[in-house]
Structures are given as C-alpha cells and as structure tokens.
Amino acid sequence: MHWRSRVLVLACAGALAAGTAAAADAAPGPHAAPAPAGAGRHSVTLLTGDVVQVERQPGGKQAATVQPAPGREKIRFHQQEVDGHLSVFPEDVTPRLASKQVDRTLFDVTELIAEGYADEQSAALPLILTYRKGTDLRKATAKADLGVTLTSVNGRSARASKATAAAFWASSGDIERISLDRKVRASLDRSVPQIGAPEAWAAGYDGTGTTVAVLDTGYDPTHPDLAGRVREAVNFTTSPDTTDHFGHGTHVASTIAGSGAASGGKLKGAAPGAELLIGKVLDDDGFGYESWVLAGMEWAAHSGAKAVNMSLGGGATDGTDALSLGLDALSAQTGTLFVVAAGNDGEQGAYTVGSPGTAAAALTVGAVGRDESLASFSSRGPRLGDNAVKPDITAPGVGIVAARAAGTAMGDVVDDHYTAASGTSMATPHVAGAVAILAQQHPGWKSSQLKDALASTSLTAPGLSVFEQGGGRVDVARAVKQRVFATGTLDLGAVEDGKAAVSKEVTYTNVGTTPVSLKLALEAKSLAGVPAADGIRLDKSTVDVPAGGTAKVVLTGDPAKLAAGTYSGRLTATDGSVVVHTAVGADKTAPKHKVTISALDLRGKPAVAPWLLMYGEDYRYDVNTWLGGDSLTLELGAGVYYLTAEVDGGGDGLTVQQVVLPEIRVTGDTNLVLDARKAVKVEIETPKPSEQAGIWSYYTYRELGPRRIANYAMQFDYTRELRVTPTPKVTTGAFEFGSRWSRIAPPLTATVLGDRDSLTTRYLAGSPKLDGWRLLPAVSAGQGKPADFQRVNVRGKIAVVDPDPADYNRDDVSRAAAAAGAAMVFIVVPDGWSTASVPSISAAPFLPVPTVQLDRDEGVALLARLKWLPALLSLRGIPVSPYLYDVVQTEHDRIPERIVHRVTAANTATVTTHYRQAGSGGEAKEQRFAWKPWQDFAVNEYQRLVATPSTREEYVSSGDVQWQHRVKHGLVWDEMSPLQGGMTTAPRTYQDGEKLTEDWFAPVVRPAIPRGVPGLDSAREGDNLRIRIPEFVDSQAGHYGFNEGDDQAGPAVTSAKLYRDGELVSEQPYAFGTFPAGADPATYRLDLSVRRDSPEWLFGTGTRTSWTFRSARSASTALLPLLQLDYAVDADSGNRLPAGRKARIGLTARFQDGMAAPDVRSMKAWVSYDDGKTWRVADVKRTGKSYEATVDHPPLGATNSYVALRVQATDSAGNSVDQTVLRAYGLSAK
CATH class of the missing domain: 3.40.50.200 (Peptidase S8/S53 domain)
Incomplete structure (x- = not known):
C-alpha cells in the first residue's frame, strides 16, 4: 500500500483517439523508447528555489542531484525514496511539513515530473494558497501571481515563478497552507x-x-x-x-x-x-x-x-x-x-x-x-x-x-x-441522471437523502465486496418505485483496543402510506476473509418503519471481539418485496500507544533535531517531523518502527550526529531519547593520504513488511565528520546504513612548524595551486585591504587576513596581497561562513597568487600567535591528484560500536583511467554515480575536474554497488547536475581486487550499438522496428553518448531516415525510437547523419552511417542484423598519429550483443585529409576474424591535421554498413 499518483484524469478507460492527452488513461500502450536527448532528464525547481536534476538510464536506474538556491548553500538536504517515489526535502521545510502547512507533494520530485512541473515544461509552480479564517481574500498577498478566489477552501490560486521561488518561500510564513495546484x-x-x-x-x-x-x-x-x-x-x-x-x-x-x-x-x-x-x-x-x-x-x-x-x-x-x-x-x-x-x-x-x-x-x-x-x-x-x-x-x-x-x-x-x-x-453521468429523476420525484429531498436512496436501492452483485461496488449498480427504477430506503453507507471508523465500542445508527425511511416490517441480516468480514461475527453486531433483528416516518437500528463495532483488520460488509433489510441495504465498514486498528521522543546534545542538554523520520509497516503512522528542543509525543499503533534523526550536537556545527533506531517495538507507552553523545565517527582509511572533495552523503535503508524505505542526506565538504549511533542487530527485515565518499590526495597540507595537526584549508575558485614542498613565514595582514598591506611586509610570505564580512571580496584580497608581493594568502573564514570547496567552472587559475580559506577557529588562533611569536609554515601542494577513491561504506543489519572502512583489495577494484585530449580546453569533467541494489535513485554526485590528457588510478568500491561513470570535455556551468553531452557507461559492479583499464574517447568516435549496455538493443517487434543507436561510442566497450550539444556550441544536428525497398517510410530526429515496418519480407536501409563541431568536440565532428538489412514480421521479438563497425587506432593521448608515416587501423564488423558473429565477406576503407572532399583507397587485409587497413599518412602540411575514414562492410546474408567519420583522429608532426 502506498500513496498513489495524485494526477487528476478524466475517468475514461476506453480507447481514446491516438495522440490525445487522455489516451494515457486507456489501456497501456506499447513500451515507449527513451529518447536519446533529454526526454529522460528533468530539472525540477522546488518551492524553495533549490533545483533537483533527475536523469533516467536505459536500464531504469535514475540519477539525481541537488543544486541549492543562491544563499542556501549551507542548507542540508534529505532525500527519501519510499515506494518508488523520490522526495527531496531541504532541512528548513521540516517544521512546516510537520504542521501540514506545506503540501509534501511540492517536494515529491517523481510526482512533480509526472504532473508536468519539470522546469522544461513549466516556468512556474501552480499553487493553491489557503489563508486563515477571517482573511479578506481580495486583499490576500503573496510573492506570486494570485489568481481566482476559492471561497470553499478560503484560498486563492497562485503561480509562483521558479525564478523567484526562493523569495516566495521566504515570505510565505503567514499562509495557512500551500498546496500544489495539480493538473x-x-x-x-x-x-x-x-x-x-x-x-x-x-x-x-x-x-x-x-x-x-x-x-x-x-x-x-x-x-x-x-x-x-x-x-x-x-x-x-x-x-x-x-x-x-x-x-x-x-x-x-x-x-x-x-x-x-x-x-x-x-x-x-x-x-x-x-x-x-x-x-x-x-x-x-x-x-x-x-x-x-x-x-x-x-x-x-x-x-x-x-x-x-x-x-x-x-x-x-x-x-x-x-x-x-x-x-x-x-x-x-x-x-x-x-x-x-x-x-x-x-x-x-x-x-x-x-x-x-x-x-x-x-x-x-x-x-x-x-x-x-x-x-x-x-x-x-x-x-x-x-x-x-x-x-x-x-x-x-x-x-x-x-x-x-x-x-x-x-x-x-x-x-x-x-x-x-x-x-x-461514462458510469458517473448515469448516476447523475438518476439523481435528476429522483429529485424530480422528491423535490424537497436533501442531497444526503438522494444519495442514500440511490445507494440503498441499488442492485448488489454477488461476489463483489462493498469496497468494489459500494451499494451496487444504480437501479433508478427501484429507487422511484420503492417507498423505503436506508442509510446508504455506514462507516464505524476506527475501532480501537482499550476504548469503548463504537456505535452508529442506520436510519430507515418510509415515504409510503403503509408501515413496513423489515427483517435484518448482517454479513461482514475482513480483507483477509476473517468473519466479524459478534465483533460487528446489530441491536435488533427486525425493524418496524412507520408510514411516512423513520426507524433506527444501532450497529456496533466491539474492539474486544474483533481481530485487527479492515472490515466490510452489508446490512440487508427486506420484507419479501422491499429490499434495501447498507454498505458497512470498520477499521480495527492495532492498539495505540504514546511514544515520547526527546533529544540530547553532546553536553547532555535538550537538543534540536532538525529532521526526524519514523516509519512502520502501516503508512498511516508515518512521521516526518522535527524536535525544537522540547519532547514530542506521538500516538502510534503497536508494531515495529524505524527511526532516523539528525541531532544538533551543540558543537561547531561541522559534525553531523545521526541517531538511528532501526527496530523500535511499540507494545506500550514508550520513551525514546536521541542521545548525540552515543554517536561514533564514521572513519574512512585509505592506503594513501586523502581528503574528502565535494559532496558526500549517507543513508539508511529499512524493510518493514512490504515497505521499502530509504533516507539520504547530502553534505558539503565543510562538514568535517559524520557520527552515527551504534545499534543492535535487527531481527526482522533488512536494514542498512552507509555513506558515500570521494577522496583525493590533499591539494594542500599546511602545518605550523612545531604543531602536530595540519590546518583546515580550502583553495578558492580560480586560485593557482602549489606544486611540491614550500616553507614560508606567515604574517598578519589585517582585514586584507590595500592599506593593510602597506603597513606590513608580506613580500615572499603568507599574508593571513581576517576580513570584515560586511565589506569583503575574496578576489580583491588576493589581488591586493599579490600587489604587495605576498607569496600566498590565507583568508580566515568570517564567522558563520564555511570552508566548503567553492565550485570551479574551469581549472584555469585567474587569481594572481595561491589563495585559500582557513578555518575560523584555527585562523583566530594563528593570528593570536602572530601577535607575539613568528610562525613558519610547512606547505605541501598536490595540484592534480594522481589517484581517486570512490567509496561506499556499508553496514548491514546493525551499526557497530566502531565504524572503520579500510580501503583494501578485498573491497575495492582498481581502475586505471585514461582521460584523452578530445577537446581543446585541456580539461574535462567526470562524475561517478552509485546505486545499491535496492536503490532506484543515485543522489548528489559532484562533477570533478580532471586535466586532459592524463591518467589516474581510481579505487572504486566493489561488491553489490552499481557504478556509472560519465565524462565530458570542456565547460559545464551547472556543477551539481548529471553530466550530459559527453559519454557514459552503463551501471555496473566491480569484483573484489579487480584491475582494469578505462580509456575515454579513444578513436574512433562514431554511431554504433555499444557492447555491454543492456537496454540499447535494436529489434523487430511485430510491424515496428525498435531502434536504439547512440550517436557516439568510442573504442572502449560500454561507452556511449548522445548528440546533445554543449555549453559553447548549442544544439547539435542529427537525422535518421528509414527506407523500405528503396522507399522512404519514416524520418525522425534520432535513430532512437520506433519506426514502422511492413509485415512482408523487405530490404531496409537506415541512414543516420550526425554533426557536432565545437571547441569541446574535436573528433567525430560529422558522421554518415547507412545500415542495410532484411527483415519480416516474426512471432516474437527478434534482434535486427545491423552490422556495427569497431575501430582500433593506436593514437597518442591526444588522439593523434604521426604524420608522414604508415599506420595500421584495425577494423571489425560485428552484430549487437545477443547475436552470433556475422560472416563478413567484404571490408573496404578510404581515407581523406580534407574533411571528405577527396578520398584515397586504403589497403585492407583480413587478419583472422577482423581486418586491418594500412594507411600511408602524408606530411602534416599536406593535410588539415585530421583524418576522415569511410568503411564499408558486407556479410554473407547481404547485410551491410557504410560509415563515414570526419576527423576520426588527428595527425601530429612527430
């Protein structure tokens, strides 16, 4: 059981016109192909102005990231995955969610996308604003466009612009309730x-x-x-x-x-x-x-x-x-x-x-x-x-x-x-018409009488419960003719242990002129089929209803005689000709108990818990709330619950204390104390020195009966450590606690000589980075203004500045220090600010000297020392980390007394990753998403800069974690979104101790069905061709990408055309969709043209590929015999071969995964050095099951520095491929 979609739809289930919006409510149609460019990717701006990016993978997994709105960078975000829906909650919305002032759906990302409120579909959030009683709705205000007045809910419709959503949120505290105006x-x-x-x-x-x-x-x-x-x-x-x-x-x-x-x-x-x-x-x-x-x-x-x-x-x-x-x-x-x-x-x-x-x-x-x-x-x-x-x-x-x-x-x-x-x-208007007929007959009747009369005289279908048919099928003839009717539906509601029996009256009405004596019969049972017996009973077995009058019968639900469950049944009254019935319901809930929750900080004092979740098997008792320093008392049904809460420890705010209680058995009144003092540090130990870079996150996962509940929280790297409370081993259901880390070699290690501990520093965006060891004296430079540098000699030294937060520009401080000759600048972080890594769009430095942030407390202590004593700092800089640790730490069934995750060959794979120079910027962005087996959504993976060309050792957690790696060259303005426009891998796992090599953008980059990517197969389905061909793959199995343009060049161009026996039958933007096919055998040709040319994309700038194949209708889905070409080019890390020399190019024709190898009978190749204006034949020879083309490259001056390839292959069945790739690889002078 779960909360289902709230999208309003016309309640029409039959066949609707093809292409109409309502068709979604008819029977499900054939599976729709995921579009190659953007259709599975959405940006969702929340009511708070924060932006969530979600992207669906071909295998169904989804990646999600959160970009805080400006000024909200220190807000913590919690992600919940419950019953297939992802919700993202900024921590500051918790009190208003708990008080039901804000509709939770406004933070249900899955629902917002389904309703059409993703940013690419809507520039505003439509809302219904409910105001407090007494508010003059004509004068109601909000930082949104107000619409129609809705007096029935004492509210107004409104549209909150996503561009100013944060301002609306900040000013909305006086609104009684904010709800999504659903489509x-x-x-x-x-x-x-x-x-x-x-x-x-x-x-x-x-x-x-x-x-x-x-x-x-x-x-x-x-x-x-x-x-x-x-x-x-x-x-x-x-x-x-x-x-x-x-x-x-x-x-x-x-x-x-x-x-x-x-x-x-x-x-x-x-x-x-x-x-x-x-x-x-x-x-x-x-x-x-x-x-x-x-x-x-x-x-x-x-x-x-x-x-x-x-x-x-x-x-x-x-x-x-x-x-x-x-x-x-x-x-x-x-x-x-x-x-x-x-x-x-x-x-x-x-x-x-x-x-x-x-x-x-x-x-x-x-x-x-x-x-x-x-x-x-x-x-x-x-x-x-x-x-x-x-x-x-x-x-x-x-x-x-x-x-x-x-x-x-x-x-x-x-x-x-x-x-x-x-x-x-279609059913509803029949009943509305019946209401009109009955209202004509009884013009003085109230709506409740009309409702009861139709429901109680309806035709009951045997074998159907009241939860399926209510009273039964409307019978307006009986309603008009019969002079007796009864209460149509009677809900006893909650019948609870420890409380009195629940009794309600059923009223019988006789509008005739003669009295009626009715015999009563009651049948009721639970959803599990357990009879109610005396648990639901009548106070009499017959009832006499006077002419023109009413009579009442009492129905009672007795908690002492009912087993827990949801009950339904029917009370029937008849005298042989008169038949009326009442649909009956009752809910025997588990016994309820008071659960009192309080929190203690690190000093044992009452603490705030800004986020508290408590879930059980029954969703009706779900708790999403907070503690404001006082205790909270809840009334919950007996059962097993799971609780996770973040407790404010009362320290410097740089440590997270997470209290987890995975198995709370509520059998009576219960007191729960969330004690931050019991939390222990999560330690990540790596073989080489490392520190966290960018976002990190942690999660809890719990299975309770049929429910699957996951909660994630993301943190920026200014948070120093994570602490969590140990737990006993759970005895029912699965439980998991884990955390996700990305660790690199420390970019800067700064230690005051004579001290043991290093200082907490972070480079500013755009700062040059030290490379190697330095020993520099430090000197206090006031607030870092030009006048301050004139009063002190900073030449060749570290200038330590404590700026005025009200008049502070970090770039100006760096420039002033450089003008005074400083070798380096340490900026003490102003009080209340953080030392988080500042995202950098580019690795290129634009500040004049190395400039770092220094932790506030450490900086104040250093400045105090400099008043009396000199300080010499030992500095070690590693500008580009030669290694990376992508770690998922996991604890199953319990959280131990000490949590230490040691990265070893027993839990890690080693991936030697080559990042080739495929763009002109000398840098790329890369990103690695992680999913546990139970996860639908991977959350908050930071984009990381990497120099190109370069090689890095990457240590990745093995086991049941699925990973997806993405790489894109050049500028990416949105640091925290899933990378797009480059290449990616399919989600995969790694084996313990596995060693492998990953080579990104190795030539030749061209369209193909990639090897080793589930979900990207092309097949015949009835009279349709399901085509799934990415525009880009490279020479590494599993890499693929789509032609989505980039931040500099704008949209790229792709076109796909399908011919049947030489006649054009379909033209679509991509070779990724459903194409029509005839039933009879025919020869098909699929032409795919791709163009992409920008500073970020130097190779594979234009391709033309034609696949020719035979196909006919088959009884089942059949993979299409599309020949794919693979290339082997022994290029350098810049994807270039020496000009003026001979080179051998490996050529292989294959089918897609799942098919036997083709019997290739012919392979031909041509090369061009002027982007395809002229071509030269290449010498092609067979080498076993593959081929090799020998190419004699001319001197560099006789070329445009690039080589274009054209290759044709044919198999014995007549299937063929003809592929041209402009700028397949480059030429160099050496």
Missing part, C-alpha cells in the same frame, strides 16, 4: 435501460424541472442531442470558449440529458428532461488545474444545480486534499450533490479511489459492464488513510455510446454524431 486532464442504447431509466420515464420522471451541472471539457452547442438542453455555459480555463474541442464533456452531457435526436430518439440520456449547466474546467487539450475545477464547483453549487457531474478524478487520497475538502464544504453549504467518478486505477488493486471521489459527501461511482461484472479498470476502495467505504455505487461504464463532439475523435467513433467510450467517466 487535471480528461479520466447509451443499452446502458440507460440497464439502470431502469425507461421504467422511471414511464412513471413520469425524466428529470424535468431539475438542473444538473457538468464540469468537464465543455460541450458541442451544435449537437442535435443537446439542442435546448443547456441553460448556461461558463469557461474556467484559458481556452477561448466553452465549446468542447476534446469530446469528453459532450459525451458525458448527452449521457445525462441528451435527447437522442440524432439517433431518432434511440440514444437518449438517463434524464432527457433535465436542464444542464456546463462548466468548462478542462481546456481544449483535456488538461486543467485543481483551481479551475474548484472554481467550477463553486459556480455550479451556487447556480441551483441539484447534482454536479464530475467525470474526472485524481490519484488516491485520504479525502483531505483541496478538491475533497472543497466538495465537502460546498455540499454542507448548498445541499448540492456531487456525483464523482471513482477513477480508472482498479487494475492496481485496493486503495485506488481518487480525489475528489474520496470526499465523504461525494456520491462516488464505479463502473460495471453489461453483464453486471465489475469493470477491470474501476477503482477499488477502501479509502486511503481511514479505510472508509468507497465507492458508493456503480453504473454501466463499458462501451457507452453517446454524443460525439464535432471534429473530435475521442473513443471508438461510431458515426458523425456518436462515439463509444469506457471508464468511470
């Missing part, structure tokens, strides 16, 4: 008789004199079936008019009150005499916002509508979302009955009824077929949170034929005037 999109010849409408018509009731509002996509005013039916239409969207250009609203409106004129009266709606109000709350693409829907609900309820049809709905909620709360409020204020689709998520099982159908006052409608069986798509209860009974009723919703809006293609088109569709969207 809304669009969710009769047999069905009307199925519900008994003709019998009601025959009795004189067709809805005449009643008004039904339809909130949908508008209506077609030209449709004959709706002529004269609509009293008023109002547009709440940004579309220009109320006309239905989508098709959904017209279909729904005619199902309610259509005249059937276009069918000769055959396809009438359920209540053809009713009058309609049309509220367009979804735009012409079938999309809208919750605020539009709320505004439409308010208008409809205040416009005299007896019923409001809402054939739209969202994901499962507990009924406390804005739409549900607004519905309940409007029902109470106006007496309007809202008839709402249950949703189309039934194939996901229980707990799928969506908002606003989860509102208590809603008449929530599921769908059945013509044979009365429950439609597979119809959402099931119980309601999330309290396990209340939903839906309330069902109606026909499969293959419903109703009016088709002109020019639309929703559903299965029947003719010009009608179309067929399926979904709870």
Whole structure:
C-alpha cells in the first residue's frame, strides 16, 4: 500500500483517439523508447528555489542531484525514496511539513515530473494558497501571481515563478497552507435501460424541472442531442470558449440529458428532461488545474444545480486534499450533490479511489459492464488513510455510446454524431441522471437523502465486496418505485483496543402510506476473509418503519471481539418485496500507544533535531517531523518502527550526529531519547593520504513488511565528520546504513612548524595551486585591504587576513596581497561562513597568487600567535591528484560500536583511467554515480575536474554497488547536475581486487550499438522496428553518448531516415525510437547523419552511417542484423598519429550483443585529409576474424591535421554498413 499518483484524469478507460492527452488513461500502450536527448532528464525547481536534476538510464536506474538556491548553500538536504517515489526535502521545510502547512507533494520530485512541473515544461509552480479564517481574500498577498478566489477552501490560486521561488518561500510564513495546484486532464442504447431509466420515464420522471451541472471539457452547442438542453455555459480555463474541442464533456452531457435526436430518439440520456449547466474546467487539450475545477464547483453549487457531474478524478487520497475538502464544504453549504467518478486505477488493486471521489459527501461511482461484472479498470476502495467505504455505487461504464463532439475523435467513433467510450467517466453521468429523476420525484429531498436512496436501492452483485461496488449498480427504477430506503453507507471508523465500542445508527425511511416490517441480516468480514461475527453486531433483528416516518437500528463495532483488520460488509433489510441495504465498514486498528521522543546534545542538554523520520509497516503512522528542543509525543499503533534523526550536537556545527533506531517495538507507552553523545565517527582509511572533495552523503535503508524505505542526506565538504549511533542487530527485515565518499590526495597540507595537526584549508575558485614542498613565514595582514598591506611586509610570505564580512571580496584580497608581493594568502573564514570547496567552472587559475580559506577557529588562533611569536609554515601542494577513491561504506543489519572502512583489495577494484585530449580546453569533467541494489535513485554526485590528457588510478568500491561513470570535455556551468553531452557507461559492479583499464574517447568516435549496455538493443517487434543507436561510442566497450550539444556550441544536428525497398517510410530526429515496418519480407536501409563541431568536440565532428538489412514480421521479438563497425587506432593521448608515416587501423564488423558473429565477406576503407572532399583507397587485409587497413599518412602540411575514414562492410546474408567519420583522429608532426 502506498500513496498513489495524485494526477487528476478524466475517468475514461476506453480507447481514446491516438495522440490525445487522455489516451494515457486507456489501456497501456506499447513500451515507449527513451529518447536519446533529454526526454529522460528533468530539472525540477522546488518551492524553495533549490533545483533537483533527475536523469533516467536505459536500464531504469535514475540519477539525481541537488543544486541549492543562491544563499542556501549551507542548507542540508534529505532525500527519501519510499515506494518508488523520490522526495527531496531541504532541512528548513521540516517544521512546516510537520504542521501540514506545506503540501509534501511540492517536494515529491517523481510526482512533480509526472504532473508536468519539470522546469522544461513549466516556468512556474501552480499553487493553491489557503489563508486563515477571517482573511479578506481580495486583499490576500503573496510573492506570486494570485489568481481566482476559492471561497470553499478560503484560498486563492497562485503561480509562483521558479525564478523567484526562493523569495516566495521566504515570505510565505503567514499562509495557512500551500498546496500544489495539480493538473487535471480528461479520466447509451443499452446502458440507460440497464439502470431502469425507461421504467422511471414511464412513471413520469425524466428529470424535468431539475438542473444538473457538468464540469468537464465543455460541450458541442451544435449537437442535435443537446439542442435546448443547456441553460448556461461558463469557461474556467484559458481556452477561448466553452465549446468542447476534446469530446469528453459532450459525451458525458448527452449521457445525462441528451435527447437522442440524432439517433431518432434511440440514444437518449438517463434524464432527457433535465436542464444542464456546463462548466468548462478542462481546456481544449483535456488538461486543467485543481483551481479551475474548484472554481467550477463553486459556480455550479451556487447556480441551483441539484447534482454536479464530475467525470474526472485524481490519484488516491485520504479525502483531505483541496478538491475533497472543497466538495465537502460546498455540499454542507448548498445541499448540492456531487456525483464523482471513482477513477480508472482498479487494475492496481485496493486503495485506488481518487480525489475528489474520496470526499465523504461525494456520491462516488464505479463502473460495471453489461453483464453486471465489475469493470477491470474501476477503482477499488477502501479509502486511503481511514479505510472508509468507497465507492458508493456503480453504473454501466463499458462501451457507452453517446454524443460525439464535432471534429473530435475521442473513443471508438461510431458515426458523425456518436462515439463509444469506457471508464468511470461514462458510469458517473448515469448516476447523475438518476439523481435528476429522483429529485424530480422528491423535490424537497436533501442531497444526503438522494444519495442514500440511490445507494440503498441499488442492485448488489454477488461476489463483489462493498469496497468494489459500494451499494451496487444504480437501479433508478427501484429507487422511484420503492417507498423505503436506508442509510446508504455506514462507516464505524476506527475501532480501537482499550476504548469503548463504537456505535452508529442506520436510519430507515418510509415515504409510503403503509408501515413496513423489515427483517435484518448482517454479513461482514475482513480483507483477509476473517468473519466479524459478534465483533460487528446489530441491536435488533427486525425493524418496524412507520408510514411516512423513520426507524433506527444501532450497529456496533466491539474492539474486544474483533481481530485487527479492515472490515466490510452489508446490512440487508427486506420484507419479501422491499429490499434495501447498507454498505458497512470498520477499521480495527492495532492498539495505540504514546511514544515520547526527546533529544540530547553532546553536553547532555535538550537538543534540536532538525529532521526526524519514523516509519512502520502501516503508512498511516508515518512521521516526518522535527524536535525544537522540547519532547514530542506521538500516538502510534503497536508494531515495529524505524527511526532516523539528525541531532544538533551543540558543537561547531561541522559534525553531523545521526541517531538511528532501526527496530523500535511499540507494545506500550514508550520513551525514546536521541542521545548525540552515543554517536561514533564514521572513519574512512585509505592506503594513501586523502581528503574528502565535494559532496558526500549517507543513508539508511529499512524493510518493514512490504515497505521499502530509504533516507539520504547530502553534505558539503565543510562538514568535517559524520557520527552515527551504534545499534543492535535487527531481527526482522533488512536494514542498512552507509555513506558515500570521494577522496583525493590533499591539494594542500599546511602545518605550523612545531604543531602536530595540519590546518583546515580550502583553495578558492580560480586560485593557482602549489606544486611540491614550500616553507614560508606567515604574517598578519589585517582585514586584507590595500592599506593593510602597506603597513606590513608580506613580500615572499603568507599574508593571513581576517576580513570584515560586511565589506569583503575574496578576489580583491588576493589581488591586493599579490600587489604587495605576498607569496600566498590565507583568508580566515568570517564567522558563520564555511570552508566548503567553492565550485570551479574551469581549472584555469585567474587569481594572481595561491589563495585559500582557513578555518575560523584555527585562523583566530594563528593570528593570536602572530601577535607575539613568528610562525613558519610547512606547505605541501598536490595540484592534480594522481589517484581517486570512490567509496561506499556499508553496514548491514546493525551499526557497530566502531565504524572503520579500510580501503583494501578485498573491497575495492582498481581502475586505471585514461582521460584523452578530445577537446581543446585541456580539461574535462567526470562524475561517478552509485546505486545499491535496492536503490532506484543515485543522489548528489559532484562533477570533478580532471586535466586532459592524463591518467589516474581510481579505487572504486566493489561488491553489490552499481557504478556509472560519465565524462565530458570542456565547460559545464551547472556543477551539481548529471553530466550530459559527453559519454557514459552503463551501471555496473566491480569484483573484489579487480584491475582494469578505462580509456575515454579513444578513436574512433562514431554511431554504433555499444557492447555491454543492456537496454540499447535494436529489434523487430511485430510491424515496428525498435531502434536504439547512440550517436557516439568510442573504442572502449560500454561507452556511449548522445548528440546533445554543449555549453559553447548549442544544439547539435542529427537525422535518421528509414527506407523500405528503396522507399522512404519514416524520418525522425534520432535513430532512437520506433519506426514502422511492413509485415512482408523487405530490404531496409537506415541512414543516420550526425554533426557536432565545437571547441569541446574535436573528433567525430560529422558522421554518415547507412545500415542495410532484411527483415519480416516474426512471432516474437527478434534482434535486427545491423552490422556495427569497431575501430582500433593506436593514437597518442591526444588522439593523434604521426604524420608522414604508415599506420595500421584495425577494423571489425560485428552484430549487437545477443547475436552470433556475422560472416563478413567484404571490408573496404578510404581515407581523406580534407574533411571528405577527396578520398584515397586504403589497403585492407583480413587478419583472422577482423581486418586491418594500412594507411600511408602524408606530411602534416599536406593535410588539415585530421583524418576522415569511410568503411564499408558486407556479410554473407547481404547485410551491410557504410560509415563515414570526419576527423576520426588527428595527425601530429612527430
């Protein structure tokens, strides 16, 4: 069980027009290919202004990073991965999350992307702002664009610009609640008789004199079936008019009150005499916002509508979302009955009824077929949170034929005037029509009476629980004819041990002229099938209902006689002809106990815990909160819980104290003390000296029953150490604690002679770096202003400055020191600032002398010493680390008393990594993401500069950690995002002690299906070709990249064309997608053209590749015989060969992984030294299963310094490849 998607959809499950937005709610289509450039990558700006970058890999793993908003660099971020959703919480949002002032969905990155609120899709966050009672909504303010007034929730819609989101967040403290304004999109010849409408018509009731509002996509005013039916239409969207250009609203409106004129009266709606109000709350693409829907609900309820049809709905909620709360409020204020689709998520099982159908006052409608069986798509209860009974009723919703809006293609088109569709969207208007009929018969009835009468007289389907069908399928004929009805649904709610039994009344109403005596029968059982027996009981077995009066029966849930579980059942009352029933629900919860939590700092004093999570098997008791120094008391159900919290130790703020309690057994009232003093340091020991560089993170992972819960926290490297509390070994479920580190040779080691410990220093961005050993005296230089340097001799010395935070520019200090002759500058970090590594866009220095930050406390102590004593500093600089440790430290099932991760061959692989010079900048960025087996998201991997060409020994944790390495040459402005535009590997693991070599951008860089990358295969699937060909691979197996441009050159150019028997059948931007294919055998040619040319991309600047192959429809998926070319060029680290000499180029033709080797019969090659203007034939000879081309390079002056290659290969089956690569490699003078 988990919180499901909250996206609102038209509750329509049938086939919709191809390409329409609502098609997503029909049956799932074929698997969509991930786009090669950007479609699997998203930036998401949070409400706080912080930016999360998420990228999906071909194998399904995802990488995520966080970029703090300006001024928020010291905020800690926590990432949670719960039931497949990634949420990112800045630490300062915790109090407002805990008080429910802020909607957690605003930090659910997975949900924001699914709703279309990624930055590439939306420049603002749409919000619903709820204000405190008494606020004049006309004068409400916020640093956002305010929209429509929503009186039902005492709020306003708003749009917070992402560019100024941080300012909105900082000024939003007085707003009572901030919610995401979720997107809304669009969710009769047999069905009307199925519900008994003709019998009601025959009795004189067709809805005449009643008004039904339809909130949908508008209506077609030209449709004959709706002529004269609509009293008023109002547009709440940004579309220009109320006309239905989508098709959904017209279909729904005619199902309610259509005249059937276009069918000769055959396809009438359920209540053809009713009058309609049309509220367009979804735009012409079938999309809208919750605020539009709320505004439409308010208008409809205040416009005299007896019923409001809402054939739209969202994901499962507990009924406390804005739409549900607004519905309940409007029902109470106006007496309007809202008839709402249950949703189309039934194939996901229980707990799928969506908002606003989860509102208590809603008449929530599921769908059945013509044979009365429950439609597979119809959402099931119980309601999330309290396990209340939903839906309330069902109606026909499969293959419903109703009016088709002109020019639309929703559903299965029947003719010009009608179309067929399926979904709870189609079931709902049948019930709305039934409400109109019953309201005509009983004009004085309240909405609750109409709801009860329809639910209690519905036709119950045997074998279906009330959580599937509510009361049953609406039977308006019985509702009109029968004179007795009952409470439709009765929820006993929570039945708890230690508390009194819960009793509620069922009311029977007799509107007839004769009394009725009814026999009562109750059946109830738990979801597990355990009978309730006496645990749910009646106070009598019969009830006498007087003519024109009511009678009551008491239903009781007894905690002493009920086992824990969620119960449902049906109370049936009958006298042989009268039959009424009540859907019954009860939730016997585990015993609840008080859990009191407090925290202590390193001195044993009450402490703040800025972030505290507590989870158990039952999601209803999840806790995401904080401690402000006082204790917190929670009421939780008995069971096993996991807690993790960050406790403020009361020290310098540079140490993290994490308290972890992985197995808390709550069997009675419990006191938990989170004691920072018990935390022990996490130590990483490496064979060579090392220090942390950039972001590091730590995590806890816990399995409790069916739940999988992970929590991550990221830290910048100004945080000195991580401490965590030891734990006993867990006895149930899996538990894991771990941390992720990137360590390099210390760039600078500075020690005052005579002291044992080194100083804590960090280079400033743009600073030159010391190389080797130096011994320099230090001198105090005041605040580092030019006048200060005039008062002291700093020539050839280290100038130690303590700047004024209010008037301080680090670059100016460095320049002033250099002008005075200083050899180096130590800037004491101002109070409250940090010594974090400052991201550097480029390795090129722009400051005049080495300039570093010095820890505040250490700097103050050094300055105090310099007042009385000289100080000589020993300095050792390593400007480029020759090694790197990428480490994941892991503890399973427990956290030991001492946590020491020693990097050894037993837990590490050694990767000798060559970074070739493939761009003109002399540097590259690289990044390595890590996933544990249970992780869907890897988080917060820093981009690291590396010089090119260079070779580095990289020590990478082995075992079950999956790693993905990325490399890109040149400038990258966004330091903390996943690298894009270069090359990457597929996620992989390493073996203990494994030694291997990685060679990045080795020639020839060209399009190909890479070796060793799952998910990048090309295959025949029915009458489609699924093509997956990256634009770039190099000569290392597993490396691949896509043509995504770069920061200097802008977008690159790629084009793919598919021919069948010489005729063009498809042209697409990439050779990465689905291409059409005919059923019969045919010869296909796939042409791929790629161009990319920038200072960051010197080789493989233009390619043309043609693959020719045969293919026909097959019974199963079949890999395509696409010949791939591999090259072996013995180039130097700059990807160049000597000019004026002969060279041998290795050539191999292969198929993609999973296929036998091809029988290659021909291999030809040509070379060009003028970017393909002229070509020379190369001598090609076979060497075993491969080939070798001998190339006689001319002198450098006779070339453009580059070599272009063209290679053709053919196998015995006639498959061939013809590939041209401009600037395949370079030439050098030596």
